[in-house]
Amino acid sequence: MRRGAAFAARPTPWPARYWNARSTSAPRSHRFNCAVPACCSQASGRLRREAPMHDGLLRIGSAAVPYRYGADCTDGLAEGIEALGLGSAIVVIDEAVQSHAEPLLSRLGQRMQVRPIVIAGAEQHKRLSLVEEVLDRAVAEGADRTSAILAMGGGLVGNVAGLAASLLFRGVRLVHLPTTPVAAFDAVLSLKQGVNLRSGKNLCGAYTAPAMIGCDLTWLTTIPRRGLLTGIAEMAKNVLAVVPGRERDFEEALANLPDRPVAAFTTLFELGFDSKAPMLRTDPNEKKAALVFEYGHTVGHALESVAAGAMSHGEAVAWGMLTAAEASAQLGHLGDADLKRHYRLLSHLELPAPRIALERFDLESLATRLRSDxxxxxxPCPPESAPMVLLRRLGEPVADGDGMPLIPVSIGTALDAFEKVTATEEL
Amino acid sequence: MRRGAAFAARPTPWPARYWNARSTSAPRSHRFNCAVPACCSQASGRLRREAPMHDGLLRIGSAAVPYRYGADCTDGLAEGIEALGLGSAIVVIDEAVQSHAEPLLSRLGQRMQVRPIVIAGAEQHKRLSLVEEVLDRAVAEGADRTSAILAMGGGLVGNVAGLAASLLFRGVRLVHLPTTPVAAFDAVLSLKQGVNLRSGKNLCGAYTAPAMIGCDLTWLTTIPRRGLLTGIAEMAKNVLAVVPGRERDFEEALANLPDRPVAAFTTLFELGFDSKAPMLRTDPNEKKAALVFEYGHTVGHALESVAAGAMSHGEAVAWGMLTAAEASAQLGHLGDADLKRHYRLLSHLELPAPRIALERFDLESLATRLRSDxxxxxxPCPPESAPMVLLRRLGEPVADGDGMPLIPVSIGTALDAFEKVTATEEL
Structure with missing residues (x-):
């Protein structure tokens, strides 16, 4: 049963009285009880020095979205949320990050009604049926037009809760509290909310400006290294397609990851923010110049779809970028040095050997997916072609006459480029 | 199975070749084959004289929505839709109005790809699951970002297809082709799209401006008289709460309905348009002054919900308006003459006797619904009260300090007023 699968059956691990400011038993103060060992005890002073609070306004079209990123910053996040003047907070939480939620939510619970809805974050649940369950639960928990939906988790929770906030009473406020690198540095810096249809990924959604984005970077330190790949791949994409001058920052962040993760995440956040913010200001719905962020995502989505769960989004996008670079070179747009820099930069991602990862893909299946990208x-895109972002130089997409960074590439050219990546000795 | 219930199983009754301009067998011309006997043969000249095409732009906030209302106006509607430059038209059609669709869709099919999706329009299907089915069918029929969803039917089809258009690829264009009076004169003159949750009516939706609204008033002439009640009740609401000076137009339209239905519908359309347009211009999301259109809808929704399908929306709103008028009088806002005018105007609706219609309602069940309006x-609304639109005079709602036409009314007062309506001898 979908409901059973998508909703965590286990009871909320915190005393219910923490969640409700209106309950007479709600404590006026609480013992800070952070689940991240490196965060609030011996290391908190160091982390604070490493990563001062980044806050400001992200302008997405006409929307101005307050953001707060820091380490060990429960109070700062809570104050930001409290300043929204919410009637209540419906918090959609990935079951994997419940321990991160406790300090923030018990702090919020002193000032407002807080209602957690714990969900399981698997891609096959990212459907309208899960959105509907969240909406029904929110109404049952007393949500009204003055409530906000808080999304605490990775990209999936952000998308599902984001679409739920767009739809509940035709729109209540949304607060993103990302707990994975890809969500924190990429997905939440966007108006795009969406879920999958049976017929394809992210085909059903809405554009909604969050009322706030907040992230305690220590949340990200508990992600296993393989789980970081998607966030790192998207930041590599930003370096290659948007801000090639930040290549050293990117490499420095990767080097810092094992021992100084918060410093590394701070650098990656700055990289993500600085890449996306200027584009979002003028192209809030990401339908024109900001389509450059689709670099690597045409072949990437096709690989992910054919692999049906056996390849992460980050790995698929990495192969997709190499394929796009090979196609750019093949069509005479990209020089050899810039092509080689792709392989060098992406070698940091510790991808599997190309032959092993890619030879198993049936080219006809990939072609089918590419045709319906x-x-x-x-x-406008002829039938035997797929729209791709190509580069003429690092940081400079090939644009059509209207400045659209998308080019129809014949399926044959795309598959030739893919075969070059499969056969490469460069990685 | 929901899918079986909501989607009409019967095959589309028109030759498939009519629907696809790209098919080599698509006819370049077609014989006009209107299903409304009074429309295109002997009476069409008279109808055309009775009802010249109304067209223009409806301004809803910053959106300018082209509308075309006329009789026997297939060509005019088709030209309006063709001018949108659609890649394809996905037409969501209520199975009850398929015969009305044929002339328009076969005309459109000469110029663009037209794909019908026939659905059954029952209230219990107005859920996200039906929206998802429409979305999956649309993608399977080849919809892309250049497509529009055309909604041909009553309020339910408009709502489901409207929300589907809001969500598909995060928004494709929407064309409303209303075929019932309430849809044509009221529901489509709005940005509000929405479906029901298990937890309540219209709790899940979006604000989306249609790209066009078009209506051939002859479509409305096939609705049985009882089916007209909801549209007429909403127009009575407009007279009572917004434009009392139009009372004579309203009564004249009702008198014309049996013999000159198109003339009657033209008057009712003008009444609906003139009531809503000025409000929508300044309050596009209907969250402030335009909440006056909720007149009668607090007790109305409660009755409809308790009756669980046994009372039409129009009848429920009529009783709701009488209750709101009694409460307005009881609280010293509304004078006796204006209260009496409510009974007089609503007597035209041929409602059942109040005792028979209303005595069966359990007051505690109504109170429960009112508490969660x-x-x-x-x-702000205290627990033992419900937000209601009250009148101080016809056309003049009681507003709070911020100009909001909603007042918290104690449940006791609302139920007292309801009992007065139940016991009335005025109808």
Whole structure:
């Protein structure tokens, strides 16, 4: 049963009285009880020095979204949320990050009604049926038009809760509290909310500006290294397609990851923010210049779809970027030095050997996926081709006459480029 | 199975070749084959004289929505839709109005790809699951970002297809083709799209401006008289709460309905348009002054919910308006003459005798529904009260300091007023 699968059956691990400021038994103060060992005890002073609070306004079109990123910053996040003047907070939490939620939510619970909804964050649950369950639970928990939905988890929770906030009473406020690198540095810096249809990924959604984005970077330190790949791949994409001058920052962050993770995450956040913010200001719905962030995502989505769960988004996008670079070179846009820099930069991702990872893919299955790529409607695209972001130089996409960074590439060219990546000795 | 219940199983009754301009067998011309006997043969000249095409732009906030209302106006509607430059038209059609669709869709099919999706329009299907089915069918029929969803049917089809258009690829264009009076004169003149949750009516939705609204008023002439009640009740609401000077137009339209239905519908359309347009311009999301259109809908929704399908929306709203008028009088806002005018105007609706219709309602069940009325979040509202639109005069709601036309009314007062309506001898 979907409901059973998507909703964590286990009871909330915190005393219920923590969640409700209106309950007479709610404590006026609480013992800080952070689940991240490196965070609030011996290391907190060091982390604070490493990563001062980044806060400000992210402008996405006409929306100004307050953001707060820091380490050991429960109070700062809570104050930001309290300043929204919410009637109540419905908190959609990935079951994997419940321990991170406790300090923040018990702090919030002193001032407002806080209601957690714990969900399991698997891609196959990212459907309208899960959104509907969240909506029904929110109403049952007393949500009204003055409530906000807080999304605490990775990209999936952000998307599901984001769409739920867009739809509940035709829109209540949304607060993103990302707990994975890809969510924190990439996915939440966007108006795009969405879920999958049976017929394809992210085909159903809405554009909604969050009322706030907040992240305690110590939440990210508990992600296993393999789980970091997607966030790192998206930041590599930003370096290659948008801000090549930040290559050293990127490499420095990767080097810092094992021993100084908060410093590394701070650098990666700055990289993500600085790449996306200027584009989002003028292209809030990411339908024109900001389509450059789709670099690597045409072949990437096709690989992910054919692999049906056996390849992470980050790995698929990495192969997709190499394929796009090979296609750019093959079509005479990209020089050999910039192509080689792709391989060098992406070697940091510790991808599996290309032959082992890619030879198993049936080219006809990939071609089928490429023919129905969901970026087709953005530009006129002949049937035997797929819309791809190509580069003429690092940081400089090939644009059509209207400045659209999407080019129809014949399926044959795309598959030739993919075979070059499969056969490469560069990684 | 929901899918079986909501989707009409019967095959589309028109030759498939009519639907696809790209098919080589698509005819370049077609014989006009209107299903409304009074429309295109002997009477069409008269109808055309009775009802010249109304077209223009409806301004809803910053959106300018082209509308076209006329009789026997297939060509005019088709030209309006063609001018949108659609990649394809996905037409969501209520199975009850398929015969009305044929002339328009076969005309459109000469110029663009037209794909019908026939659904059954029952209230219990108005859920996200039906929206998801429409979305999956649309993608399977080749919809892309250049497509539009056309909604042809009553309020339910408009709502389901409207929300589907809001969500597909995060928003494709929406064309409303209303075929019932309440849809044509009321529901489609709005940005509000929405479906029901298990926990309540219309709790899940979006604000989306249609790309066009088009209506051939002859479509409305096939609705049985009882089916007209909801549209007429909403127009009576407009007279009572917004434009009392139009009372004679309203009564004249009702008198014309049996013999000159198109003339009657034209008057009712003008009444609906003139009531809503000025409010929508300044309050596009209907969260402030336009909440006056909720007149009668607090007790109305409670009755409808308790009756669970046994009372039409129009009848429920009529009783709701009488209750709101009695409460307004009881609280010293509304004078006796204006209260009496409510009974006089609503007597035209041929409602059943109040005792027979209303005595069967359990007051405690009504109270429960009133306590969770979905307008609560618009204003602060104490627990034992419900937000209602009250009148101080016809056309003049009682407003709070911020100009909000909603007042918290104690459940006791609301139920007292309801009992007065139940016991009335005025109808």
């Amino acid at each position: 969901n970026k087709r409607g953005h530009i | 979905n307008k609560r979040g618009h204003i």
